[in-house]
Amino acid sequence: xxxxxxxPSTLSVQEGDSAVIKCTYSDSASNxxxxxxxxxxxxPQLIIxxxxxxxxxxxQRIAVTLNKTAKHFSLHITETQPExxxxxxxxxxxxxxxxxxxxxxxxxxxxxxx
Amino acid sequence: DTGVSQDPxxxxxxxxxxxxxxxxxxxxxxxxxxxxQTLGQGPEFLTYFQNEAQLxxxxxxxxxxxxxxxxxxxxxxxxxxxxxxDSAMYLCASSLKNIQYFxxxxxxxxx
Numbered sequence: 001x002x003x004x005x006x007x008p009s010t011l012s013v014q015e016g017d018s019a020v021i022k023c024t025y026s027d028s029a030s031n032x033x034x035x036x037x038x039x040x041x042x043x044p045q046l047i048i049x050x051x052x053x054x055x056x057x058x059x060q061r062i063a064v065t066l067n068k069t070a071k072h073f074s075l076h077i078t079e080t081q082p083e084x085x086x087x088x089x090x091x092x093x094x095x096x097x098x099x100x101x102x103x104x105x106x107x108x109x110x111x112x113x114x
Numbered sequence: 115d116t117g118v119s120q121d122p123x124x125x126x127x128x129x130x131x132x133x134x135x136x137x138x139x140x141x142x143x144x145x146x147x148x149x150x151q152t153l154g155q156g157p158e159f160l161t162y163f164q165n166e167a168q169l170x171x172x173x174x175x176x177x178x179x180x181x182x183x184x185x186x187x188x189x190x191x192x193x194x195x196x197x198x199x200d201s202a203m204y205l206c207a208s209s210l211k212n213i214q215y216f217x218x219x220x221x222x223x224x225x
Contacts, residue, residue, distance in 0.1 A: 006156070032212060043118075043218040044157065044205070089156045093212075098170040100145065100212060104156030 002027040002094050006105025014113055019077040021108045023090035026071070032093040033066060033073050034102070039086045047088075048075070080112045116140065118217035120206050126223045127196055134192045135220045139208030146189050147214060148181055150174065151203040160204075163189060196224045 003026040013019050025033075034049035050057045050064045050073065057064050061080075066073040077084055087109050091102040119138045127133050139146050144165050149157035160179070162170045165186040175181075178196075183189040193200055201224045207214040 004156075034213070036216075041218075043216045045216070046213055049213070091156075098162060100209060100214070101147070101159050101162055101170065102157075102214060103159070107154070107156050 002030060002092055002097065002103040004090060004092050004103050004105040006090050006108055008108060009106065010109045010111070012111045012113060013080050015080060015082060017080055019075075019080055019084070019110055019112075021075045021088055021090065021110075022072060023074070023092075023105050024070075024072040025092040025103075027092070027094045027096070028068075028071065029096050030071075030092040030094045032100075033064070034091050034093075035062075035064060035075050036089045036091065036104075037086045038089065038107075044089060077110075080110075082112050082114050085110055085112045118206055118208050118215050120204075120217040120220050122220055123218065124221045124223075126225065128225050129196060129198060131196055132192065132194045133196060133222065134190055135204055135206075135222075137189045137191070137206030137208075137217060139187070139189070139206070140210075140215055143208035143210050143215075144186070145209045145214075146183055147207040147209075148189070148191050149205040149207065151205055151219070152201075157205055160191075193222075196222075198224045200224050 031052040036044035038044040063076045090105040146163040148160040151157045163183040203219040205219045206217045
């Protein structure tokens with residue numbers, strides 16, 4: 001089955017700096033890669049996603065890149081703000097997975113220091 | 115709030131007791147998922163429903179676990195003879211197409 005590795009597990013950045021989180025996946029049949037943000041005690045919320053036919057996608061201060069050959073994808077947050085502090089999860093979905101089942105990485109705890 | 119709702123938010127039980135959680139998906143979402151999340155980890159898939167049919171179950175779902183979605187709307191997850199290792203956050207998600215929307219979860223503590 002699919003395996004998703006995520007690095008780093010914790011990331012501390014100064015407000016205004018950029019943050020980068022990297023994930024690798026194992027199943028070459030994966031074609032959909034969402035990123036979720038989870039604040040303490042709250043539900044995971046989708047912040048951006050990318051499909052395998054696209055190499056990069058941007059939404060204001062966040063962007064995701066995908067390298068299908070290397071089977072890795074990354075989340076980039078620019079001009080970080082204190083409200084960006086949260087745990088971020090990457091995930092992958094394989095076309096072989098029933099019903100769009102997601103396989104998640106282990107998460108990255110991001111702390112933005114003011 | 116028209117999002118995915120889960121009840122209860124917290125459950126404390128003694129080892130050996132049975133517990134049941136409920137998930138109400140977003141209206142008209144035909145797909146419903148259960149995940150388990152332990153501290154410091156990402157959600158792990160447990161099971162998936164399309165309408166009322168349970169189409170996939172993870173190996174994580176031992177025979178003490180059972181899930182239902184009787185009318186294709188809300189779902190229940192029951193854990194029988196709870197063990198301390200069952201302590202976790204149980205998340206429900208629903209989708210119509212690709213995007214999965216999560217509930218806030220039920221945090222289970224087994225003493």
